[in-house]
Amino acid sequence: xxxxxxxxxxxxxxxxxxxxxxxxxxxxxxxxxxxxxxxxxxxxxxxxxxxxxxxxxxxxxxxxxxxxxxxxxxxxxxxxxxxxxxxxxxxxxxxxxxxxxxxxxxxxxxxxxxxxxxxxxxxxxxxxxxxxxxxxxxxxxxxxxxxxxxxxxxxxxxxxxxxxxxxxxxxxxxxxxxxxxxxxxxxxxxxxxxxxxxxxxxxxxxxxxxxxxxxxxxxxxxxxxxxxxxxxxxxxxxxxxxxxxxxxxxxxxxxxxxxxxxxxxxxxxxxxxxxxxxxxxxxxxxxxxxxxxxxxxxxxxxxxxxxxxxxxxxxxxxxxxxxxxxxxxxxxxxxxxxxxxxxxxxxxxxxxxxxxxxxxxxxxxxxxxxxxxxxxxxxxxxxxxxxxxxxxxxxxxxxxxxxxxxxxxxxxxxxxxxxxxxxxxxxxxxxxxxxxxxxxxxxxxxxxxxxxxxxxxxxxxxxxxxxxxxxxxxxxxxxxxxxxxxxxxxxxxxxxxxxxxxxxxxxxxxxxxxxxxxxxxxxxxxxxxxxxxxxxxxxxxxxxxxxxxxxxxxxxxxxxxx
Amino acid sequence: xxxxxxxxxxxxxxxxxxxxxxxxxxxxxxxxxxxxxxxxxxxxxxxxxxxxxxxxxxxxxxxxxxxxxxxxxxxxxxxxxxxxxxxxxxxxxxxxxxxxxxxxxxxxxxxxxxxxxxxxxxxxxxxxxxxxxxxxxxxxxxxxxxxxxxxxxxxxxxxxxxxxxxxxxxxxxxxxxxxxxxxxxxxxxxxxxxxxxxxxxxxxxxxxxxxxxxxxxxxxxxxxxxxxxxxxxxxxxxxxxxxxxxxxxxxxxxxxxxxxxxxxxxxxxxxxxxxxxxxxxxxxxxxxxxxxxxxxxxxxxxxxxxxxxxxxxxxxxxx
Ligand SMILES: [Cu+2]
Ligand SMILES: [Cu+2]
Numbered sequence: 001x002x003x004x005x006x007x008x009x010x011x012x013x014x015x016x017x018x019x020x021x022x023x024x025x026x027x028x029x030x031x032x033x034x035x036x037x038x039x040x041x042x043x044x045x046x047x048x049x050x051x052x053x054x055x056x057x058x059x060x061x062x063x064x065x066x067x068x069x070x071x072x073x074x075x076x077x078x079x080x081x082x083x084x085x086x087x088x089x090x091x092x093x094x095x096x097x098x099x100x101x102x103x104x105x106x107x108x109x110x111x112x113x114x115x116x117x118x119x120x121x122x123x124x125x126x127x128x129x130x131x132x133x134x135x136x137x138x139x140x141x142x143x144x145x146x147x148x149x150x151x152x153x154x155x156x157x158x159x160x161x162x163x164x165x166x167x168x169x170x171x172x173x174x175x176x177x178x179x180x181x182x183x184x185x186x187x188x189x190x191x192x193x194x195x196x197x198x199x200x201x202x203x204x205x206x207x208x209x210x211x212x213x214x215x216x217x218x219x220x221x222x223x224x225x226x227x228x229x230x231x232x233x234x235x236x237x238x239x240x241x242x243x244x245x246x247x248x249x250x251x252x253x254x255x256x257x258x259x260x261x262x263x264x265x266x267x268x269x270x271x272x273x274x275x276x277x278x279x280x281x282x283x284x285x286x287x288x289x290x291x292x293x294x295x296x297x298x299x300x301x302x303x304x305x306x307x308x309x310x311x312x313x314x315x316x317x318x319x320x321x322x323x324x325x326x327x328x329x330x331x332x333x334x335x336x337x338x339x340x341x342x343x344x345x346x347x348x349x350x351x352x353x354x355x356x357x358x359x360x361x362x363x364x365x366x367x368x369x370x371x372x373x374x375x376x377x378x379x380x381x382x383x384x385x386x387x388x389x390x391x392x393x394x395x396x397x398x399x400x401x402x403x404x405x406x407x408x409x410x411x412x413x414x415x416x417x418x419x420x421x422x423x424x425x426x427x428x429x430x431x432x433x434x435x436x437x438x439x440x441x442x443x444x445x446x447x448x449x450x451x452x453x454x455x456x457x458x459x460x461x462x463x464x465x466x467x468x469x470x471x472x473x474x475x476x477x478x479x480x481x482x483x484x485x486x487x488x489x490x491x492x493x494x495x496x497x498x499x500x501x502x503x504x505x506x507x508x509x510x511x512x513x514x515x516x517x518x519x520x521x522x523x524x525x526x527x528x529x530x531x532x533x534x535x536x537x538x539x540x541x542x543x544x545x546x547x548x549x550x551x552x553x554x555x556x557x558x559x560x561x562x
Numbered sequence: 563x564x565x566x567x568x569x570x571x572x573x574x575x576x577x578x579x580x581x582x583x584x585x586x587x588x589x590x591x592x593x594x595x596x597x598x599x600x601x602x603x604x605x606x607x608x609x610x611x612x613x614x615x616x617x618x619x620x621x622x623x624x625x626x627x628x629x630x631x632x633x634x635x636x637x638x639x640x641x642x643x644x645x646x647x648x649x650x651x652x653x654x655x656x657x658x659x660x661x662x663x664x665x666x667x668x669x670x671x672x673x674x675x676x677x678x679x680x681x682x683x684x685x686x687x688x689x690x691x692x693x694x695x696x697x698x699x700x701x702x703x704x705x706x707x708x709x710x711x712x713x714x715x716x717x718x719x720x721x722x723x724x725x726x727x728x729x730x731x732x733x734x735x736x737x738x739x740x741x742x743x744x745x746x747x748x749x750x751x752x753x754x755x756x757x758x759x760x761x762x763x764x765x766x767x768x769x770x771x772x773x774x775x776x777x778x779x780x781x782x783x784x785x786x787x788x789x790x791x792x793x794x795x796x797x798x799x800x801x802x803x804x805x806x807x808x809x810x811x812x813x814x815x816x817x818x819x820x821x822x823x824x825x826x827x828x829x830x831x832x833x834x835x836x837x838x839x840x841x842x843x844x845x846x847x848x849x850x851x852x853x854x855x856x857x858x859x860x861x862x863x864x865x866x867x868x869x870x871x872x873x874x875x876x877x878x879x880x881x
Contacts, residue, residue, distance in 0.1 A: 092750065159749070160747075165708060168747070171706075261723065261724065261725065296617075296622060298624075303627075328723070331655065335651055338650060352600060353600075356603050357631075359604065359611065361611060363613045365612075381597055381601075392649065393654035394656075396650075402745065462569075467743070469745040475753065551622035555618070558618065
């Protein structure tokens, strides 16, 4: 490619020309929503990755709101120190369900299964994922797992915390088995998605799309998929052992029979620490796409950002012991775990610096998705830096199992992943549905979410540092003002999320037609696909003439429909 | 020496707290610096390079990479976290290596209270009493699930396990009362599994020991029973006002027919109350879980008598 400043010259045949636009709807006549078949059956039996993404969208967002309502009930209860609306057992069930639903039903599948499913094939110029049937199967397995988990909720919801620590989990009278079996089944759904993505990225990239021309979203999903495939089986085995322990008293975690309850914690975190990165890596992928697109800049240090994802994926397997610094591991073990924990922080820091530098000399637009990207940068930086605080051994002894930890992981999981998810939804929504949402409402809802989030969780850093333990139904008087402030923030944040949902929902039917490339992005889903895309994505396999973010070589055409 | 609570941290009341708080400040200010750096860059770039009309028509002229810069922001943070790592590890070692001349207290965690046994034979529940300026070694174990012993003011925390002894130690350097929390979720009354650490001057500690080993001889048994009801944590599960909690209320039990889970029943007399306290699993009251811990070894005979007398008095009141 010698000639520099060209506008994107997409294969024109791949985009809807004016006479292919339906005058009534303003959308392309041919698209996956109308042409994939009509009726519920056509959706439930679809093999189209885009429709499967929609199935996931509906169920995963439902899980988010169920888990979110539980969070609000928890915060309501904690407004005052003593018993208010629930009794202790109900409260314990609430925080268990909140955690389990948010982790296993919402955040782990969220970005890969919704946005990954939708955009991964589009971004690499493929017609679908490598195994479309496996893809649909993963959704059914997800539904089955969710169904089994529901049995627990409706019998006598588990009260173990989402971590299911033994021997409490093997002795409580609540129904733990449906919960662990649900988690076991959900694991397969996650493995199916991961497997599919790995093969898709290796085998289905359009000719000419070399690894370093791929969008960083694809790198993020790829690194995530590796962890999903390698770590999830360990979770499966762990919850299976726990189930056997409860059902048949095999005794592997039971001290009375010579077993070791701490062994359970090692098994559990061997999965669940890498799982933290299953949750955040795809969000980091979205971040890179958003930052580049909305500053019209080549991502600064592309290779560093890409390889840091892989570095995180590998090192994340070696730090699980940092969840157990108070459990009495040997000095050598805690030393190694602490050291590696600091090392796994470095790649994340690399990303943050590179994203920030990408803004330099850019042409920065404050579209709604970009607000979430900047919000992510703000919140994730706090989440990461507080990770350094608790990586330090002597400080973690004081802060472990307090609200400081609660705040830290909410800054990473909500401030990171959920911000990225919402940013990603806002970003690709016009591609998914062909229509645009209200910017005004979008900005307003963002402010509510951002302010509400910081009110809720920054306060919890203070609570934790002052010694407020987590998973407490009642608490000592001195923490009341901070708890009340945190609870108020949660209500503001809850309202924000609700408005986000309303805005997006409204856009599906009533939004203005968005055009094929409203943001002037350079990745294939924008330059080579209509909004919404046709059932097989591309009329012809796209020719790859430039990398995902080569704004230094190509000026994108802001393509509005019609 | 700083001995008051700061905005972030509780009173530093143990010898290790100073070092931990210093590390906290170090990490806090480093973090604040980097956070403001990122935020500052973000804000400056966002304003300076906001999109203006005609912008999108030009090519990106900014740098796409810069290896020395990448090296800088890999190496500098790595060096900083190495310092934090070493500092944190050394602090941790100080917190784990128990001084040889420590006084040893045996700590037992069970649903949902703490009990402490002192070298001189005294014992207490939920109320750890220690002398100031004396290293105290805690030899801890659990009767049931995992608990965790946490005193924020001492910056001490250690999980308490059912299958092995866990050791922690502290040396309080301030006289006063400090919160004691269970920080490993352990079921229904996890958040009630709290108590106090009372740090006394050495003289006060000696007289406390004397009092508690002699026992409250000569005290009215019902009065003593009422005290033990709180001190030995019966109140976390039993009310005296007629409302059932985790266990049946004490009000009106004595002299009444009690129904058991196996269908049998019995008139509650002194022996039944005594048996309930020492081997609670022998008879399970219908409608309740067998969660009551045994108080074998935790109560002296005189104390059991006092509790019986107290429960008896509650039975009579309801007549
Ligand atoms: Cu972890
Ligand atoms: Cu507890």
